[in-house]
Amino acid sequence: MKGIRKSATSTSSSPGNLGELKTEFGFKVGVGGAHTARTMMLADLTTLLVAARTGSKREDFNRLIVEENVLGKRTTSNRWLTARHLADLYALDQDATVFRLLRYFWSADQAGRPMLALLCAQARDALLRLSVKKVLETKPGETLTSEDFVNFFNRELPGRFSESMTLSLAQNVAASWARAGFFKGRTHKVRTRPLVTPATAAYALALGYVCGLHGQLLIESDWARLLDVPRDQVIRLAQEAAKRGWLDFKGAGNIFEINFRQLLTPKEIQASHEPN
Numbered sequence: 001m002k003g004i005r006k007s008a009t010s011t012s013s014s015p016g017n018l019g020e021l022k023t024e025f026g027f028k029v030g031v032g033g034a035h036t037a038r039t040m041m042l043a044d045l046t047t048l049l050v051a052a053r054t055g056s057k058r059e060d061f062n063r064l065i066v067e068e069n070v071l072g073k074r075t076t077s078n079r080w081l082t083a084r085h086l087a088d089l090y091a092l093d094q095d096a097t098v099f100r101l102l103r104y105f106w107s108a109d110q111a112g113r114p115m116l117a118l119l120c121a122q123a124r125d126a127l128l129r130l131s132v133k134k135v136l137e138t139k140p141g142e143t144l145t146s147e148d149f150v151n152f153f154n155r156e157l158p159g160r161f162s163e164s165m166t167l168s169l170a171q172n173v174a175a176s177w178a179r180a181g182f183f184k185g186r187t188h189k190v191r192t193r194p195l196v197t198p199a200t201a202a203y204a205l206a207l208g209y210v211c212g213l214h215g216q217l218l219i220e221s222d223w224a225r226l227l228d229v230p231r232d233q234v235i236r237l238a239q240e241a242a243k244r245g246w247l248d249f250k251g252a253g254n255i256f257e258i259n260f261r262q263l264l265t266p267k268e269i270q271a272s273h274e275p276n
Contacts, residue, residue: 018129018222019211024271026096026123027211033127034088036161036169040121040128040176041086042114044071048086049106061092089121097268098123101206104263105246109199118180118194119203119226130156131173135182136225138191145188146170182228196227201237202246206260210272215256 021027051070052061064070065083073079086092091099102120106113122129134152138144149170153161161169177183181194201224208223218224224234235251238258242249250257261269 017213017217017220019208019213021123021211022271025210025268026091026093026098028088028124028126030126031160033125033129034085034121035125035127035172035176036165037172038085038089039172040089040117040179041082042117042179044082044086045090045117046113047071048092049103054103055094056092057095058087058091058093061087089124090117091120091124097210097264098207101203101263105199105203108244108246109197111195112197112200114180115194115196115200115227116203118176119200119207119223121176122226123207127153127169128173128176131177132222132226135177135191136228140191140193142191143185143188144174144183144191146174149174194228196229196233196237198237198240198244199246201227201234202241205238205241205247205258206263209258209260210264210268212273214258214273216254218258219256 021029023029047070048061048064051064051068056064062083065073065086066076066079069079071079071082073082083092090102094100094103098120102116105116109116122132131149131152134144134149146167147170150166153166153169174183174189178185178189182192183189184192204223204227205218208218208221211221211223213221213223219231219234219238224231227234227237229237235256238247238249239251241247245262246260247263248257248259248261259269264272
């Protein structure tokens, strides 16, 4: 890809406690990500999911984007490029667990959609996943600029990208975090708290669950940390999600039992807790 320089550095191993990112569930590992070229494309995703039937697969989404032009792109090449980037970010296939769960919660919780999109993009984009460290170490009220993100990526991935691509990556990543509610402002982005709902919490915990995490490890995982709320609030949100039938939750002290028999197939539950 133009603008990428060879480097021995890799982002295939995820930072922190994400568990095992298994590609059979739709997670993507490696060293790249759509954010070198685009943001998380929330507006396009929203329009596309309105137009797509439940159960749609990749070829159905491609037809909607390219042939029917539901996103209103001017050229065929731009339509195909948009389809590719959206698939990179969200899989766009009902057979991919991360997307199927996204779509389930998308229908259940309109207010939580920006966070739901961010969580799915985290599962699919290694570069966005890397930026979590920079965002979560920034306290509410503090300010970040695109230059701060540029310096972060240059430090974490020295020599990996050209100067222009690093700037594009930094701007796109910053815009996605802002769209999800973690920042406000244009040039100088002020750290804020995102809107977190029982549905977004259930989705975050489900992602951790299929990565092999359970119990206290799941409650304290980096998937749960993405909600940007205290541990006690994660627990309360999980309890509320259980009342809505999205998961099973039992907890006492530091002992927790959480499962997703309502949303995951028996095959998915078994595979999620088996090592590759």
